[in-house]
Each structure stands twice: as C-alpha cells, then as structure tokens.
Amino acid sequence: MIPVLVFDIETIPDVAGLRALNPEFASLTDAEVAAAAFAARREKTGSEFLQHHLHRVAAISCVFRDDDGFRVRSLGTLDDQEPKLIHDFFRIIDRYTPQLISWNGGGFDLPVLHYRAMVHGVCASRYWEMGEEDRDFKWNNYLSRYHTRHMDLMDLLALYTGRANAPLDDLAKLCGFPGKMGVDGSQVWTLFQEGRLKEIRDYCETDVVNTYLVYCRFLLMRGVMSKAAYEEEMAMVRDALALQDGEHWKEYLAAW
Numbered sequence: 001m002i003p004v005l006v007f008d009i010e011t012i013p014d015v016a017g018l019r020a021l022n023p024e025f026a027s028l029t030d031a032e033v034a035a036a037a038f039a040a041r042r043e044k045t046g047s048e049f050l051q052h053h054l055h056r057v058a059a060i061s062c063v064f065r066d067d068d069g070f071r072v073r074s075l076g077t078l079d080d081q082e083p084k085l086i087h088d089f090f091r092i093i094d095r096y097t098p099q100l101i102s103w104n105g106g107g108f109d110l111p112v113l114h115y116r117a118m119v120h121g122v123c124a125s126r127y128w129e130m131g132e133e134d135r136d137f138k139w140n141n142y143l144s145r146y147h148t149r150h151m152d153l154m155d156l157l158a159l160y161t162g163r164a165n166a167p168l169d170d171l172a173k174l175c176g177f178p179g180k181m182g183v184d185g186s187q188v189w190t191l192f193q194e195g196r197l198k199e200i201r202d203y204c205e206t207d208v209v210n211t212y213l214v215y216c217r218f219l220l221m222r223g224v225m226s227k228a229a230y231e232e233e234m235a236m237v238r239d240a241l242a243l244q245d246g247e248h249w250k251e252y253l254a255a256w
Helices: 015-021 030-045 082-096 105-120 153-157 168-174 185-193 197-222 227-242 247-255
Strands: 004-013 055-066 069-074 099-102 150-152
Touching: 004 030, 004 082, 004 105, 004 185, 004 197, 015 030, 015 055, 030 185, 055 082, 055 105, 055 197, 069 197, 069 227, 082 105, 099 105, 099 153, 099 197, 105 150, 105 153, 150 153, 153 197, 168 197, 185 197, 197 227, 197 247, 227 247
Parallel strands: 004 099, 099 150
Antiparallel strands: 004 055, 055 069
16 A cells, blocks of 8 residues: 555754844843734734744644554654754655645644744655655646645635645544544643643644545545445554553543
8 A cells, every 4th residue: 555644743943043133132032032023913904814934834644544554653753853844744754755645734733844844954855755756746746735645634625725625633523533622722832931842743744634534535525435344444553553552642532
C-alpha cells in the first residue's frame, strides 16, 4: 500500500520574529510581545489570529499507516527546536512519498510549514516537486489544491468553499469518535508559557488520530474501503492505541 501520513501542527507566536519586525517590542517579555501582537491583530481584523508567517511550530504529530501497521507519534523530542521538527517532517516525505492527509492543512498547516522552512533554510525537494524531475508529479503533486497527493479533508468535504467548512472536533464527534480531549488550539500559547509542551504534543497526537479516523470514514463513504475492512481498521487502531504509553490514550480510548 502507499504509505499514509496524517499530520497536524500546533503553533505559538514567533516572538523573535515579531521583535525583528517591530523594534518597539525589543524591551518586552515574550508574553508582552505576544499580547501586543494579538491586540494589534484584533484591532485590525477583529480576531487575534496572527498571520501565517508569524507562527512558530511547537509540535508536529503524525499518524503513519503502511504495510507495517498503524503508528502515531510526535516528531522530535521535547528538547528539539523548530528547525529539527520541520526538517524531520519533510525528510519523511523525501524518503517515502506518502499520501498526505490533513484537516485544514492547505489553509493553515502547510503554509506555516512553508514559511518556517524558508526562514530556517530547510530543504524539501520532494514536497516541492511539480513534474520537473518526476513526470508523475505534473499531474498529481502536493501543492495543487485539486490534486490528491495531499488531501485536505476539510477543504474537499466542503467542496472548496469556506462557507461549508466544518470543525474537525464537530465532525469527529458526529461520526462517533472522541474529538478533542480537554484542550484546544487557543490554549496552546498558555500551555507553552507554563512549560507544558508534553501536553501540547499529547493534544496534537489525539487530534491527528481524529483526522485519521475521519479519513477512514471518508474512504468508507467513497466505497474505497468496504464495511468489513473499515471495522477491521477501527479495531486495529484501537489495539494499537491500547499499546501506546500515556494517560491521554487511556482517556481517548475510554471516550471512544
């Protein structure tokens, strides 16, 4: 089978970048820099959500599904910095050329990864292939919105119109899956400031499993996966999660 890589990122404000772009922030603490940036953004747009290039990647979590089974983990370690996480993500693509699956990956995760890879000088040649070296990528690459090598499930299910977008948490729960487990993206910056990176990574991992489960339901709906194969996949995921370390998996399975 073609390897499947389901991914999700969690981000925090790029306070170093914000200082570089706003010299008046030089004497402020990280918390004050972020608060000032949020306030400026809220005044301009009505939302505190920063522009994509002003996000810093705090965690990247992935589900890997291939002939060896199902695995879920966060890339790197608690001590690894952003460049290492981004390098590891694109190295997986370089090595395996997987089917990428995301929820809003085209609208958020991948643009952030593009900007941050550029900032850090991370090479991602296979990901950026559009047919110059491999002709197959001319007709199906990771970058074109309507190609399937990267499948943004949120965008696809909404038929590429933002008016129909659904939150992953809602759709996961409507399909009978656990959804978010006590944390959401709005809490990530606070958790990071409190030194609770592991909790961020745990949350990201449960979100990426939600995405994989919704993807399997999508394959069932398409007729690509039979009902029997779908039930077998669900059982395999449950069994794999039961072998994972971490209280978040016990809570996730209990909710499921």
